[in-house]
Amino acid sequence: NGRDSVVTLLDYGAGNVRSIRNAIRVLGHEIKDVQTPEDILNADRLIFPGVGAFAAGMDFLNQKGMAEALCKYIENDRPFLGICLGLQLLFDSSEEKGTVKGLGLIPGVVGRFDSSRGYRVPHIGWNALQIKKDSEILDDVGGQHVYFVHSYRAIPSNANKEWISSTCNYGDDFIASIKRGNVHAVQFHPEKSGDVGLSILKRFLHSKSSIAKRPTRGNASKLAKRVIACLDVRTNDKGDLVVTKGDQYDVREHTKENEVRNLGKPVELARQYYQDGADEVSFLNITAFRDFPLGDLPMLKVLRLTSEHVFVPLTVGGGIRDFTDANGRHYTSLEVASEYFRSGADKISIGSDAVYAAEEYLRTGVKTGKSSLEQISRVYGNQAVVVSIDPRRVYLKDPKEVEFKAVKITNPGPDGEEYAWYQCTVSGGREGRPIGAFELAKAVEELGAGEILLNCIDCDGQGKGFDIDLIKLISDAVSIPVIASSGAGKPEHFSEVFEKTNASAALAAGIFHRKEVPIQAVKKHLSKEGIEVRANVA
Ligand code: 1PR
Numbered sequence: 001n002g003r004d005s006v007v008t009l010l011d012y013g014a015g016n017v018r019s020i021r022n023a024i025r026v027l028g029h030e031i032k033d034v035q036t037p038e039d040i041l042n043a044d045r046l047i048f049p050g051v052g053a054f055a056a057g058m059d060f061l062n063q064k065g066m067a068e069a070l071c072k073y074i075e076n077d078r079p080f081l082g083i084c085l086g087l088q089l090l091f092d093s094s095e096e097k098g099t100v101k102g103l104g105l106i107p108g109v110v111g112r113f114d115s116s117r118g119y120r121v122p123h124i125g126w127n128a129l130q131i132k133k134d135s136e137i138l139d140d141v142g143g144q145h146v147y148f149v150h151s152y153r154a155i156p157s158n159a160n161k162e163w164i165s166s167t168c169n170y171g172d173d174f175i176a177s178i179k180r181g182n183v184h185a186v187q188f189h190p191e192k193s194g195d196v197g198l199s200i201l202k203r204f205l206h207s208k209s210s211i212a213k214r215p216t217r218g219n220a221s222k223l224a225k226r227v228i229a230c231l232d233v234r235t236n237d238k239g240d241l242v243v244t245k246g247d248q249y250d251v252r253e254h255t256k257e258n259e260v261r262n263l264g265k266p267v268e269l270a271r272q273y274y275q276d277g278a279d280e281v282s283f284l285n286i287t288a289f290r291d292f293p294l295g296d297l298p299m300l301k302v303l304r305l306t307s308e309h310v311f312v313p314l315t316v317g318g319g320i321r322d323f324t325d326a327n328g329r330h331y332t333s334l335e336v337a338s339e340y341f342r343s344g345a346d347k348i349s350i351g352s353d354a355v356y357a358a359e360e361y362l363r364t365g366v367k368t369g370k371s372s373l374e375q376i377s378r379v380y381g382n383q384a385v386v387v388s389i390d391p392r393r394v395y396l397k398d399p400k401e402v403e404f405k406a407v408k409i410t411n412p413g414p415d416g417e418e419y420a421w422y423q424c425t426v427s428g429g430r431e432g433r434p435i436g437a438f439e440l441a442k443a444v445e446e447l448g449a450g451e452i453l454l455n456c457i458d459c460d461g462q463g464k465g466f467d468i469d470l471i472k473l474i475s476d477a478v479s480i481p482v483i484a485s486s487g488a489g490k491p492e493h494f495s496e497v498f499e500k501t502n503a504s505a506a507l508a509a510g511i512f513h514r515k516e517v518p519i520q521a522v523k524k525h526l527s528k529e530g531i532e533v534r535a536n537v538a
Contacts, residue, residue, distance in 0.1 A: 007205065008043035010034045010070075010086075012060045018344045020049045020083065022308050023191040027202050037069035045205065046073060049191075050085025052381060054094040054110065054152070057085050058102065071103055074183050081137075081204045082185030084150060087178065090185055091160075096152050106178065107159035110152050115479045119171040122151040122383040122450050124481050125504060126224040126279055126534040127168050127188075135165035135179040137203040142166075145224050145534040146176075146186075146193040146200075147313060149346070149383045151450075153187065170223060182207070192313050192346065194274075194534075224532045225498050226505035227522050228280040228483060229273035229512050233299065234287045236260040241298040243269050244286070245510050247461040249390075249429040251286070263513040267305045273512065274310040276519040279534055281306070281314055282349070282453070282507065284388070288319025289352050289427045294336060300343040307344025316340050317349030317388050317453075320372055333372030334379060341380065348376065349386035349453055352426035358443035359435050367447060377448030386483075387444040388453040390429050391422035391437040391470065404436030409469050422456075422470055429457050437470065438477055445478045452478065453507065456486040461510050463489025466497045475502035483507050491517060491525035498531050 007029045011017045024031055024047070034040055048070070050057050061067040074080055074090070088094060091102045094110035102110070115121040126145035131138060153174035156164055160175070168176040168187070177186040184204060190197035231243045234251070242262045244251045252258050263269075270281045283306075285299050294300075303316060320340075323331045337348045350373055357371035367374065377385040395413030399406035399421075406421040413420065422437035441452055454474050456467040466484045475482040481504035484497045488508035497506050511517045523533045 006030050006032050006044065008032045008034055008039060008046045010040065010046060010048045010066070012057070017049050017051065018304075018307050018342070019189075019311065019314075019346070020047065020191040022344075023198060023201055023311060024205070026309075027198065027205055029205055034066070037065045040066060040069040040073050043073065043078065045079040045081075047081045047083070047204075048086035048089075049083040050087070050089055052085065052379070054085060054088060054096040054102070055100045057089055058100060061089070061103075067103060071105060074103075074105055077181040077183060079182045079204070079207065080184065081201075083191070084187060084189060087175075087185035087187050088152060088154065090178070091154050094152060106154075106163050108154045108157060108175075110154045112152050113171055117171050120479050120481045120504060122149060122480070123153075123170045123223070124149045124383060124451060125226050126193075127170060127222070128224075129166040129168055129176050129188075130173075131166045132164050133179070135177065135184070136207050137179075137184055137200050138166055138177060139203065141196055141200060144196050146188040146190070146196060148176075148188045149192075149313070150187065151381075151383060191311060194312055198311060222532055223504075224279070224534045225503075225526065226279040226483075227277075227494065227519060227526075227533065228282055228505050228507040229270075229278040229519065230282045230284065230485065230507045230509040231266055231269055231513075232284050232286045232509060233266050233302070234260060234285065235291075235298070236262060241266060241302060243513060245461060245513055248457050249460055266302045269513070270306045270314075271309050273519060274312055277523060277534075278312065278519050280312055280505070281310060283314070283316045283318075284349070285316070285318025286428055292319060292323050292325060292331075294323075294331060294339055300339060303340065303343035303345055313346040314344060315347040315349055315386055315453075316345040317351060317386070320348055320350045320376070321353040322372070332375070334375045337372070337376045337380070341384070347384050347386050347451070349388045350376075350449075351388045351390060351428075354387040354444050354447075354449070355424050355426050355433050355435065355440060357447060358440045359433065361443050361447060362435070362439060371447060373444060373447045373449060377450065382448045382450035382480075385449050386451045386453050387440075387449040388455065389437050389440055389474075390425045390455050390457060392425055392429065392432065392457040393420045393467075393470075394423050395420050402436075405438035405473070407469050407473050420469070422473070425457065438473055441474045441478050441482075445480050449480060451481045451483065453483045454485055454503075459487030462487050463510065465489065465493040466506070468497065468500050471497060471501040471503050475504075481505065489516075491522045494522050495526055495529040495531060498526065499529070
């Protein structure tokens with residue numbers, strides 16, 4: 001249907017815009033990229049997926065003369081959809097890195113969530129919308145969960161009341177979406193919100209007028225606990241990239257051939273888990289600590305192909321560090337991460353390199369700004385940086401035996417030890433380091449991590465439940481979200497971890513790969529136990 005099917009996209013290249021492109025294409029539309037301010041003024045339908053920091057976004061718009069074009073386009077009530085930073089930039093100003101002026105179309109200041117009130121910042125995950133007025137694109141989604149990832153938000157006030165179409169609650173009520181005439185903007189990510197998100201985008205792409213049906217209002221709700229499917233990937237001995245799964249990190253079969261355990265193909269499995277209702281999918285490239293990931297192009301291809309059909313957040317980890325290849329070409333960790341983001345990752349996860357950075361920080365007390373963790377979170381925001389911790393339990397008779405934080409454990413050690421500390425490891429669990437999981441978690445939070453993926457080598461692949469002592473210790477120590485990982489064997493293990501600890505998400509691998517427990521069974525069980533989850537299936 002000719003021009004109607006063309007969508008203009010304002011992408012200034014600061015993060016993962018691949019998913020929004022994929023979503024627009026899946027919905028049958030072509031994309032025209034904005035090159036000049038005139039492209040904005042000539043657009044029939046404009047999508048602005050803001051990514052990265054507020055100040056950098058404004059700098060880009062101002063330098064290219066696009067700020068003025070954008071204001072004019074919106075003031076003329078032309079069809080517009082801003083996403084995340086694309087909503088925030090419409091306000092007067094933001095407090096991200098001092099006060100920075102925005103486009104000034106909507107009254108209000110974008111401020112940071114207050115973590116001192118017990119709410120973890122960034123606000124990451126599936127939260128429900130409270131519809132405030134008829135808004136064509138949000139019909140039927142009141143009360144449903146959509147995916148948010150941000151540390152800053154705009155607050156409703158009398159001055160901006162007329163713009164607000166929905167709010168969300170996380171500590172305070174904040175503005176989840178705005179609408180005036182044909183101008184829409186959303187704080188959440190429709191391109192990451194599964195089928196609900198795709199239906200929102202579809203309504204925008206097909207909207208003809210501003211006359212809306214009565215919206216469903218839904219009940220007020222809170223942040224859902226996430227269920228994450230994790231795919232450990234590596235090249236097998238034949239050179240194919242496969243999903244594997246270890247027992248306490250050992251991925252070999254222990255047969256005569258001693259081959260790498262092969263549990264399926266990464267792209268197919270990721271797609272399956274999305275359809276089964278996974279709230280997020282993680283890929284961990286488990287041998288990237290020795291094989292350079294940019295030499296490992298199959299992983300980038302896996303990400304690209306996965307992001308074509310998977311519309312929930314994708315995390316990728318493994319090998320994020322500085323590297324010099326055989327030809328003497330030097331790559332920074334930021335280049336590695338950028339390549340992952342360009343290929344479709346929403347978050348990257350750092351293992352070994354974060355341990356070294358935390359050790360140095362604790363030794364010197366100085367934030368150099370040079371570690372991969374600091375550099376990537378400075379450029380892409382801390383919500384895009386996960387630190388993956390691989391601790392191993394070390395039993396103690398007396399907690400004073402070590403300088404690291406030790407806890408009283410629920411199940412005593414082999415010699416009746418009542419305490420343990422959790423020693424961090426690098427290189428896929430091969431080397432223990434002089435730092436505990438507690439010390440590491442606190443240090444990486446200060447260095448800019450936005451989330452912690454907390455594994456436990458002792459529990460990995462055992463199916464006996466998560467290490468509740470460890471997860472409680474870490475989730476109480478930091479104010480960023482913690483993903484509990486390692487050891488899930490049945491749905492009850494998920495409810496246990498959410499009831500006994502402050503984990504924000506729980507991750508499993510083996511039980512999903514071996515088809516022992518479907519993701520929906522986990523969600524049904526959680527819901528029955530009164531734990532809020534995102535209900536829909538893609
Ligand atoms: O150090 O930055 O290159 O990152 C390497 C990454 O690869 C780290 O995130 C590290 O956790 C991961 N990794 C390295 N070796 C292994 C291995 O298994 N040999 N996998 C590995 C980590 C643990 C979890 C697993 C859960 C749940 N696997 O990801 O999925 O334990 O399993 P379960 O539900 O079956 O119990 P770098």
